[in-house]
Amino acid sequence: MTSLLDRLVGRNSASSAQAAKERLKTVLLHDRTDISPGLLQDIKDDLIRIVSQRIEIEPSHVQVRLTQEGREHRLVADIPLPAPSHRRRLS
């Protein structure tokens, strides 16, 4: 059910066109880069393993994703570090 405001603005964020757009963006990132979701997961697992050898991180907070700007693409890894008081260097 669209709200009165949405109907006035003439837009519906849960529209099927919005779903199409989001799905296309994701699938095209994989198409263009030839990096499958499975490969992305493998890269993420490797990153977690290698970084964890040096510093303590929380694996569940690690994000590895493909991003796009125009027709340029980037592999972005976002690895949050624990607060300094909790940080412990592994050797």
Place this chain on the structure above:
Amino acid sequence: MTGTVVTITSGKGGVGKTTATANIGVSLALQGKKTACLDSDIGLRNLDVILGLENRIVYDLVDVVEGRAKLRQAMIKDKRLPELQLIAAAQTRDKTSVSPKDMVAICDELRKEFDWILIDSPAGIERGFRNAIAPADRVIIITNPDVSAVRDADRIVGLLEAEAKGPGQLVINRIKPELVRRGDMLDTADVLEILAIELIGLVPEDEAVLVSSNRGTPAALLPKSKAGQAFRDIARRLLGEEVPFPSMDGQEGLRGRLARMVRGGART
């Protein structure tokens, strides 16, 4: 004279390549430009019926490639438009009857005589597509506002970039403004954001396209057809004119929406 070769392609089938080729060809001819339409969809030829020239074909592209006919003998004049000519594809052969080299040689000959040479590409990304883009100076990619057509268009953009044939220019065909307004069809901004290439045409869904294909009279010849107008606009943009793009999102302004809501409210 050095004509420009424009290849019209899409990846996906059924999005309107042949219709676009016929209509852009007609529109260029209406502007007084000598235009050749070349059907490279060997084995599945259709440009002849869309243009209404199917009964006039004696020799085709493969006859020229294999030396049974001179290029001039395979050129079919459109009686309605003296500037427009068709070279048909062979219907009983396959894509391997022609090589990219043959296409380049034929287009080099056509360039001497025509301002514009439009090549109707087959669907797919294999030999027929390679043939169609080999001689291209410019490429027009036709898509529809749906997930599969846009995905395939993106693949074509990637292949064109790999072949140094540029990213190409985009035509979004068969837009239904009412569906866009309801949020059930990708709008122009969505498609452009996703594909990130230059736009050259927006063509609304128009029954006149089917009716005119039934008759073999391209919609660009009908002054009142909206799609016909959109194709004539594309031709003008090809010629370097700045033609504004009409809104295709069915937005009618706040007053119109209020009026519709009131009507909708009254019905329930």
